[in-house]
Amino acid sequence: xxxxxxxxxxxxxxxxILVKSITGRQGKPVAALQSFxxxxxxxxxxxxxxxxxxxxxxxxxxxxxxxxxxxVYPAAGKLLAISDIEGNFNALRxxxxxxxxxxxxxxxxxxxxxxxxxxxxMDRGPHVTECLWLFYSLEIKAxxxxxxxxxxxxxxxxxxxxxxxxxxxxxxxxxxxxxQHDYTLWYKPHTELGRWLATKNIIEKIGAVLFVHxxxxxxxxxxxxxxxxxxxxxxxxxxxxxxxxxxxxYLLMYSxxxxxxxxxxxxxxATPQEVNDTLQRFRVQHIVIGHTTVNKLTTFFEGRVIDVxxxxxxxxxxxxxxxxxxxxRVDKQGRRxxxxx
Numbered sequence: 001x002x003x004x005x006x007x008x009x010x011x012x013x014x015x016x017i018l019v020k021s022i023t024g025r026q027g028k029p030v031a032a033l034q035s036f037x038x039x040x041x042x043x044x045x046x047x048x049x050x051x052x053x054x055x056x057x058x059x060x061x062x063x064x065x066x067x068x069x070x071x072v073y074p075a076a077g078k079l080l081a082i083s084d085i086e087g088n089f090n091a092l093r094x095x096x097x098x099x100x101x102x103x104x105x106x107x108x109x110x111x112x113x114x115x116x117x118x119x120x121x122m123d124r125g126p127h128v129t130e131c132l133w134l135f136y137s138l139e140i141k142a143x144x145x146x147x148x149x150x151x152x153x154x155x156x157x158x159x160x161x162x163x164x165x166x167x168x169x170x171x172x173x174x175x176x177x178x179x180q181h182d183y184t185l186w187y188k189p190h191t192e193l194g195r196w197l198a199t200k201n202i203i204e205k206i207g208a209v210l211f212v213h214x215x216x217x218x219x220x221x222x223x224x225x226x227x228x229x230x231x232x233x234x235x236x237x238x239x240x241x242x243x244x245x246x247x248x249x250y251l252l253m254y255s256x257x258x259x260x261x262x263x264x265x266x267x268x269x270a271t272p273q274e275v276n277d278t279l280q281r282f283r284v285q286h287i288v289i290g291h292t293t294v295n296k297l298t299t300f301f302e303g304r305v306i307d308v309x310x311x312x313x314x315x316x317x318x319x320x321x322x323x324x325x326x327x328x329r330v331d332k333q334g335r336r337x338x339x340x341x
Contacts (some may be wrong), residue, residue, distance in 0.1 A: 003178045006129050007021030008047070009129070009186055010192035012191070017035070017037070024051045029178060042062070048060075063136070068235065070204075072205045072227055076322070077323070080101060082117055082318075083288075085120070086124040087122065087124055088127070107141065108147060112147050114142075117135065118212065119157065120156045123160070125169070126171065135149060153202050155213065162239065202231060210282050214258070214259055214260050214261050216287070218270075219255070219257045220259060263292045287306070295311065296318060319331075
């Protein structure tokens with residue numbers, strides 16, 4: 001695949017900020033570069049453009065400060081959880097529009113509601129960069145309205161941050177060559193999106209719901225770690241690849257039983273007792289996951305586990321809505337069906 005419109009990608013080099021993009025000129029991709037003094041960061045506006053869908057275009061300022069996100073939150077009056085967008089911007093946009101999270105100008109219209117992505121915004125699809133910037137932008141807008149955006153890391157975020165490029169579309173490798181900036185440097189601590197991803201968690205609890213990309217295995221439960229402890233143990237390893245051997249860190253970051261690699265809930269490996277142990281240990285009533293694809297939003301273990309990894313690339317985009325005391329399956333047409341086990 002050839003290079004195509006993308007960006008911007010923001011790199012910090014000493015006292016200079018480089019803003020690199022791929023734009024289209026007479027149908028030909030062209031690298032564009034802007035340079036700003038570090039002291040003028042607040043002058044930078046990110047512009048995401050879609051040559052084939054200009055009505056999708058949006059802009060966002062940079063966040064002045066990026067800080068690690070809390071791990072535990074009180075219950076939200078309404079909360080929409082989705083997963084595994086994987087660069088499918090049209091699916092993301094349609095889901096958020098249909099369920100009242102945004103309007104066509106990307107204003108936050110969800111009030112004090114919470115939006116959760118349970119991992120895997122990255123890889124496979126054609127608009128990964130734009131999806132990341134949209135979550136980044138909505139984070140700002142949600143807070144201004146009393147809402148919140150939770151971006152939980154999945155295995156594909158960790159893979160990109162640690163130079164595992166197995167699922168990176170050729171478009172991005174071609175763009176990296178055109179930008180003369182190796183792809184393995186796009187999501188590192190010297191970039192805006194890398195710094196932003198570093199503030200994210202691998203597991204969060206909101207009210208009585210646990211959110212994690214893959215799930216919590218019995219091996220992870222046996223570590224007897226709190227949710228904040230798991231996040232703080234993993235955060236220093238986001239960019240490093242495999243560290244010196246440490247059993248707990250290996251289990252949390254690299255094992256098939258890790259919170260973002262585990263598939264036991266969806267493929268029948270987990271037992272009801274293991275799920276109940278997790279519910280009791282973290283004092284939650286539900287666990288929302290992604291990672292393992294389902295043809296439609298699916299529940300396991302009498303409705304306690306909810307898998308929201310639907311086939312966005314094939315036009316099947318669903319999420320789970322918690323509102324007041326009810327739980328609904330929702331889709332990109334705005335349909336809302338009560339969720340039962």
